[in-house]
Amino acid sequence: MAGWSTQKGHALALAIDNIDTDQLIPARFMSVPRSEGYGRYLLHDMRRDDDEQLKADFPLNRHEGISILVAGHNFGSGSSREAAVYALVDAGIRAVIAPSFGDIFANNAINNGLLPARVDAEKVTQLQHALKDAPVLASIDLTENRLTIGDITATFELDEGWRVKLINGWDDIDLTQQHTQAINAHRDNRNRAAPWAWPNKPD
């Protein structure tokens, strides 16, 4: 995964609280292999009518080339399905700005190069007002935890470990494999101290 420090693109407001993972991608699409792309399933049931046609009044359907979303509270709450992040990323979204995020969603986002930027609620409302329903050019700077949308600038909160990971595009498995010795030592110690932690073999 490629890392990134700055991002420029069009931001759009999606002023809805509690956009959960079941809305980001309904469960029925999750058996598709990733290689087929998940972008068309993003917010599927909000965006499309019963005949699969895009609804004209949904903000995301009216504008192309959006890469930053300004959303409401508790974005990505719910299930651990990483497919919710795949749907965003495959639809071209690079950052979501919201007052709060579901914990597992935020973790998954980082693992796929998507920024979950936490901005205080008042500022988010201000940004949403500024955006109304037309996209505005925005920029994000990870090195300074700062974003600019139109003429509004805001700082965002991001776990320091996550920030470094996003910038470097690090993959955890590579990172962890440097610690194989420590892991093995931990396992052996645990096996001595707590043999009960290993499953009894019934058969």
Add this chain to the structure above:
Amino acid sequence: MSAPRTMLDKLWASHEVLRREDGVSLLWVDRHFVHEGSHHAFAKLAERGLPVAEPGLTFAVADHYAPTRDRTRIADPKIARMIETLRNNASHHNLRIFDLSDPSQGIVHVIGPELGLTLPGLLINCGDSHTSTHGAFGALAFGIGATEVAHVLATQTVWQRKPKAMRINVEGRLGFGVTAKDIALNWIGQLGSGGAQGHAIEYGGQTIRDLSMEGRMTLCNLSIEGGARFGMVAPDEVTLAYLKGREYAPSGADLKSAQKAWRGLITDEGAVFDREVTLSATDIAPTVTWGTSPEQALPITASIPSPDPTDPAKSNSVREALDYMALRPGQPLDGIPVDQVFIGSCTNGRIEDLREAALVLSGRRARVPGLVAPGSARVKAQAEAEGLDRIFQDAGLEWAASGCSMCVGMNGDVVAEGKRCASSTNRNFRGRQGRGARTHLMSPAMVAAAAVTGTITDVRPLLQGRAA
């Protein structure tokens, strides 16, 4: 003397391999459960040509896509392929799989405890947010995404920043007809669906100690709906008794040392929590959700709220929820007609849940159709041995095989568009049970009451003379 520690501190310390400069810990994983939805993770592993590090600590189960009718011939090729992929991955990596025909098959969070794979003191991961269920035993259990599942498969470890410690104390005796589900919906209703974000919850107090393991699992299961990835209850005699004789649980000399270790897990006197909340059990009534988030929950005696004009953001989401749910402000919850009912899921698909529902349904007829999907094949067998299946069927409900079923609809068991379902599950999100489906969450006894009357209703009168 060292400083007093919380159960979270103790569990964290015994699993921490190392801590990075930025404060993130690498933790050893004792148990890892995978299911059909883990296909993305296995694909990542295959891309890198990596083996599973500890196949003996990894267990596979077919549950999310498990058909609840006719399992021998799966009609939908997509579903058949999902299960086949899990089989292939399990056999390729030499994992024990609980397949559709296995007498121990069931929902991952039901069978883990049932088999004694879930124990106090363990760290348990699964690519499913309701992994918090296993915390009921005094374990560090949390849901992870596909990239992390691949990481656990490859390294048997997980990177995690230690959450803040929160304690929810519940004191006093639960009222007649009030269950663990009501405690959960009550606190989530008060604190909000993001109310415990960033925290690991330990549930304490006399009410919690009085709960069975089933009740504790229901409570820990729903922790995620309040924003917490972890929900825990300290192990006690109830926990130890539950685990006795379970096939994967320790026995003999190992059991002795295990029990000693488990008893030592409890939070020390004087340990400090970042946050404490105390609830009184007597204030809790049977609770139902009216909206599209678990926080939109109220006692059955309440009415549908009106959007609050002084809080524009909140009033917007109330309006949207009411619109989706086709409800009016001021309408009493009691009496809202339902189209169907569902009893099952990892929240309320255990034997005790089925008993509670059967107690209400016994000798009565359901006015609306409904489905009962036991949480596991063992729960199913046990229920049949007790004659509960007859009670459900005599009432007119369908008795099916075990799996996630209508909780998430992946196996094809869905609520039709615009239909209203009284459900013992965990998420009333838009479209969760099927596109356009309207879900009301409640306890299994309350679902049974809804079946009998055809409306959302207070179960307590229906339990008169039937329950202690």
